[in-house]
């Protein structure tokens with residue numbers, strides 16, 4: 001899987017989550033524009049901790065379905081890194097890419 | 105296996121209580137996936153056996169990969185796989201302690217974690233964990249076993265809170281002694297002593313276990329979570 005494909009997948013999952021949780025669901029309020037560097041979690045983040053759990057799990061499942069793999073994104077390393085790999089969509093993509101490449 | 109029956113996963117399905125639970129779930133309209141390290145003798149159009157060791161993360165991940173691929177959803181998990189080690193704490197080896205904790209506690213955790221990931225897709229799930237009356241009895245001679253099952257009860261209560269928002273309930277049931285391989289090695293006098301401490305002085309039956317499971321997994325039990333029910337009156 002290419003990084004760009006993974007980024008699209010991650011952004012899709014985030015948008016789906018935001019839609020489901022009503023943020024910006026009001027027709028007059030379009031969904032916030034999300035890019036690689038949008039703060040996802042933490043200070044000024046788009047989602048709270050439960051939202052992050054949902055997004056990480058959805059990404060994990062989408063990848064496992066696509067690649068027929070069994071990666072677990074929230075592993076010990078992810079939890080112990082100084083700067084969270086879940087801070088922005090881009091960082092989530094980079095960390096997940098690492099896990100995908102490691103299984104090869 | 106058919107598409108319109110809800111899917112249940114029963115761990116430790118090769119014999120004893122787990123095998124009986126599988127048979128009853130099938131009668132009650134479920135498709136059942138059973139797992140244990142050894143094969144099962146159960147042959148039924150609505151039963152599929154997948155060999156897995158619940159204490160081994162890669163084995164559990166593999167089990168769920170197969171469930172995800174072949175079924176895509178999961179409604180019920182019965183965390184029944186369990187082992188016991190009966191010994192005075194001064195004679196309990198660290199290997200025996202690890203084994204019991206790994207199967208009973210870590211196994212329940214791993215299967216619940218992976219199962220809940222699937223259940224949340226449909227915003228519905230029922231997880232039932234097997235504990236034992238030995239926990240409230242603080243039964244001497246079973247330190248590792250009681251510690252592991254106390255852990256299972258604590259896990260039940262925390263998961264109940266964490267998974268509530270996904271429509272998943274998590275409950276536990278603690279049987280009294282039931283004649284299976286698990287308690288084959290326990291002396292008749294010790295069993296009699298345990299039974300005597302119960303309000304209802306008889307051995308438990310697999311039917312008694314299923315009765316509580318059936319209650320927990322009903323769709324109407326969606327307001328019951330984080331609870332432990334003991335058999336026999338403790």
Ligand SMILES: NC(=O)c1ccc[n+]([C@@H]2O[C@H](COP(=O)([O-])OP(=O)(O)OC[C@H]3O[C@@H](n4cnc5c(N)ncnc54)[C@H](OP(=O)(O)O)[C@@H]3O)[C@@H](O)[C@H]2O)c1
Pocket residue numbers: 115116117118119120121122139140141142143156157158159183184185186187207211234235236237278279280281282283284285286287
């Ligand atoms: N019988 C009782 O008096 C009693 C009382 C209270 C609570 N319980 C609880 O009820 C549950 C079932 O007990 P039981 O009496 O039916 O025991 P059992 O007859 O000894 O059966 C245990 C089942 O667990 C499976 N198992 C063991 N280790 C496993 C592992 N690492 N991975 C996957 N499967 C594993 C076994 O299959 P394999 O060996 O093929 O893996 C077997 O199918 C246990 O959790 C037990 O603690 C029993």
